[in-house]
Amino acid sequence: MPFAIRRRLLLGAAVLGALFSFGAAAQTSYPSKPVRLVVPYPPGAATDAISRAFAQQLGTIMGQPVVVENRPGAGSAIGITAVKSRPADGYTLLVHAEGFYSAKFTTPGAGYEFSDFEILAPLGQSSYAFIVPADRGWNSLQDLKGLNREMDIGIADLGVGTYSTLAARLASGLHTQYRPIPFKGGAEGLTAILGSQIDGYFTTIGTTQSVKDNPHVKVLAYTGRPGSASHLPGVKTFAELGVPDMVFHSSYSVAVRADTPEAVKTQLAAFVRQAVTSEAMDKARRDLYLDNYTGSLDDYKRELMQLADEFKASAKGRKEE
Known part of the structure; x- marks a missing residue:
């Protein structure tokens, strides 16, 4: 082989080797500094609590601090x-x-698109209980079917989101009408129920634990899948009680910018999966009355996009009113 050709081949191999080594080094050097986990909700709720448990576990696995930053x-x-x-x-x-989708539909000018982020893994899910004031005399969902007046149901969103979706589904399933009563947050809705100021409210299973034994409140059903663990003894799912379109879970997951370099994203995804499947996270979910998502990541993303489509339809309906 002529010397010039052999030299070019050797130089080409050297360049490829250098590029490979650089890529490997870039991958193995991540992370080299603390990682920030932004929670777009206030401190204190289940979203924040499971995020902090995850951050602690992820930091241990990565060997770098994971700092939680609340940006509600x-x-x-x-x-x-x-x-x-x-x-x-x-x-x-x-x-x-879910706020990732509803916020975009209620504020179309928000500076992000769905495609800007990629979900790496689910953290947990929460179903919802439907609670009513005890003084209404309603002891079952049957008492609400065909009610001859509007039900005042509290919502903690802007008319497009979890609470509005659940209220609309419930009214449809019970063949009745409802009037949405807006609140700034879950605590206000609970106070209104305890004071008998509204007819009904949806609360996460974790929040329901604080009022399920209160004599002023009656828990009628919850939105879990039939046969699931309700964490509410004696309370059945809507589906088991004849309202099948009420299977619903709030889902919390970890996402990263979609345009993150693939080598970093791959290694980060491995760290995240290790953290979310750890015994520590299993315990955190149990303590917070959250369920683990048992399907595939593709199934999870598909379910969220179906919910996003429902939010989109609700937003369109509000604009046409």
Whole structure:
């Protein structure tokens, strides 16, 4: 082989080797500094609690601190856009929930698109209980079917989101009418129920634990799948009680900027999966009355997009009113 050709081949091999070594080094050097986990909700709720449990476990696995940053507001759009504004380098993660979709539909000008983020793994899910004031005399869902007046049902969203979706599904399933009563947050809705100011409210299973034995409240059903563990002894699912379109879960997951380099994203995804399947996270979910998602990641993403489509239809309906 002529010397010139052999030299070019050797140089080409050297360049390829250097590129391979650089890529490997880039992958194995991640993470080299603390990671930020943005929670677009206020401290204290289940979303925040499971995020902090995850952050602690992920930090242990990665060998770097994972700092939780609460950025609530605008239905979660403030926290989401904060992550979008930071470099796509794997050092800023987002806690992803339904607000990711509803905030975009209620505020179309929010500075992000669904395609800007990629979900890495679910953290947990919560079903909802439907509670009513005890003084209404309603002891079962049958008492609400065909009610000859509007039900005042509290909602904690802007008319597009979890609470509005559940209220609309319930009214349809019971063949009755409802009037949405807006609240700024879950605590206000609970106070209204305890004070008998509204007819009904949906609360996460974790929140329901604090009122399920209160004599002023009656828990009528919950939105879990038939046969699931309700964490509410004696309370059945809507589906088991003849309202099948009420299977619903709030889902919390971890997402990263979609344009994060693949080598970093791959390694980060491995760290995240290890953290979410750990015994520590299993315990955190039990303590917070959350369920683990047992399907595939593709199934999980597909279910969320179906919910997003439902939110989109609700937003369109509101504009046409």
